[in-house]
Amino acid sequence: MLAAGVQLAAATAGASELRPLPPPAAADPALLELGRHLFHESRLSGDGSRSCATCHAPARGFADGDALSRGYNQSGHFRNTPGLTGLRLKPRLTWDGRYRGDELPQLVEEMLTSSFTMNGDPGIIVERVRQLPQLLQLWQRAFGARTLPRFDGIVQAIAAWSASHDGGDTAVDAALRGDAGALSPSAAEGLRLFAGKAGCARCHHGPAFSDGQAHRLGVPENAAILGDPERTVALLHHHASRGSPDPMVERSDTGVHALTRRAADRGRFMTPGLRGVAHTAPYMHNGTLPDLAAVIAFYDRGGGRGAETRPLGLSARERAALVAFLEALSPALVAPSAPPPAFDYGTQAGAGR
Ligand code: HEC
Ligand code: HEC
Numbered sequence: 001m002l003a004a005g006v007q008l009a010a011a012t013a014g015a016s017e018l019r020p021l022p023p024p025a026a027a028d029p030a031l032l033e034l035g036r037h038l039f040h041e042s043r044l045s046g047d048g049s050r051s052c053a054t055c056h057a058p059a060r061g062f063a064d065g066d067a068l069s070r071g072y073n074q075s076g077h078f079r080n081t082p083g084l085t086g087l088r089l090k091p092r093l094t095w096d097g098r099y100r101g102d103e104l105p106q107l108v109e110e111m112l113t114s115s116f117t118m119n120g121d122p123g124i125i126v127e128r129v130r131q132l133p134q135l136l137q138l139w140q141r142a143f144g145a146r147t148l149p150r151f152d153g154i155v156q157a158i159a160a161w162s163a164s165h166d167g168g169d170t171a172v173d174a175a176l177r178g179d180a181g182a183l184s185p186s187a188a189e190g191l192r193l194f195a196g197k198a199g200c201a202r203c204h205h206g207p208a209f210s211d212g213q214a215h216r217l218g219v220p221e222n223a224a225i226l227g228d229p230e231r232t233v234a235l236l237h238h239h240a241s242r243g244s245p246d247p248m249v250e251r252s253d254t255g256v257h258a259l260t261r262r263a264a265d266r267g268r269f270m271t272p273g274l275r276g277v278a279h280t281a282p283y284m285h286n287g288t289l290p291d292l293a294a295v296i297a298f299y300d301r302g303g304g305r306g307a308e309t310r311p312l313g314l315s316a317r318e319r320a321a322l323v324a325f326l327e328a329l330s331p332a333l334v335a336p337s338a339p340p341p342a343f344d345y346g347t348q349a350g351a352g353r
Pocket of ligand 2: 082083194198199200201202203204214215216217218219269270271272274277280282283284285286295296299308309322326
């Protein structure tokens with residue numbers, strides 16, 4: 001058998017190059033520990049009902065297992081919660097790519113304050129961190145003994161911890177570095193198909209397995225959006241807040257189009273990263289594909305209406321090989337699945353200051 005690395009060199013020369021995991025990013029342990037606690041802290045949300053981890057559950061690859069995110073109480077959401085594995089490597093964030101990868105703090109701020117996710121108020125968030133003695137202590141370890149919590153630092157800590165999960169240096173990374181025996185025969189065949197006949201690497205490339213571009217696959221509508229008034233309101237609000245001239249007539253998530261208003265962008269969504277993807281079913285921006293086999297079958301059919309992809313003519317063995325490849329990119333979840341303890345408010349006023 002030829003080394004996967006050799007075959008890839010031929011199959012992926014040029015823009016769609018697959019690249020292994022780069023060296024780990026430097027990170028301040030005190031900042032990460034603060035971020036870990038804040039990520040799990042439901043008191044940052046408006047009514048104290050949910051944390052980042054409620055929707056981005058570490059034990060589910062930082063997704064929630066639902067087709068559509070449940071959203072904030074009495075609001076509802078119209079998109080699937082993406083996993084966060086490999087976040088630091090992703091060139092663009094969210095399904096419509098409205099943030100660049102280096103704009104992660106702005107996105108964290110949106111997640112904390114949007115009435116569709118956590119509905120938190122920056123002033124109250126800062127006050128809650130200040131009032132929880134253990135959180136205040138973690139803050140002061142990260143930012144200095146004499147400092148008091150600030151919103152930008154809270155956002156920075158959450159962003160740092162969120163971006164610190166690469167999902168491990170996988171067997172796929174080893175194969176991309178030339179270790180021919182790293183993958184099972186089926187996953188190795190999947191890698192060759194991914195980079196070759198199946199054409200996946202055209203869009204899923206680079207260290208995050210995403211080109212950071214938007215494409216139209218024709219993913220079918222999720223009827224649960226218009227079937228649920230709260231989700232419908234969230235969708236209409238999304239269109240209105242992006243300047244749609246007539247938001248009330250919008251009946252679907254138009255993806256990048258809502259941001260650019262260019263006709264050609266209707267139905268285009270960002271190519272998601274694929275690290276850890278086996279843990280984050282169901283799939284696509286609206287969660288309509290239940291598992292990886294369904295995703296591969298969808299691509300094999302050529303995608304849905306208006307798709308820019310073409311039928312692939314894969315055999316059952318080839319489809320299974322592509323699933324095995326995606327699983328090899330998703331090693332077993334290790335800790336941080338145990339959430340940190342929830343802290344109590346101190347009994348003495350000003351405790352910990
Ligand atoms: C109510 C559920 C919910 C909560 C709570 C929530 N998120 Fe999200 N998150 C989502 C959804 C849904 C999206 C997709 C949004 C979109 O595409 O428009 C998302 C997208 C993201 C992304 C983009 C990932 C990617 O690959 O593009 C990041 C990063 C993120 N959230 C981090 C956080 C952090 C950090 C918190 C806590 C401060 C948080 N989220 C709280 C549901 C939630
Ligand atoms: C033309 C670009 C393009 C090609 C080619 C392509 N993808 Fe995708 N992929 C995307 C986009 C865009 C999405 C998100 C689409 C949406 O939600 O509407 C996606 C979504 C996915 C998802 C779901 C990820 C998630 O978190 O929900 C998986 C898995 C996936 N692709 C694997 C593959 C595989 C395997 C192939 C090859 C058979 C492939 N892709 C080919 C662009 C592409």
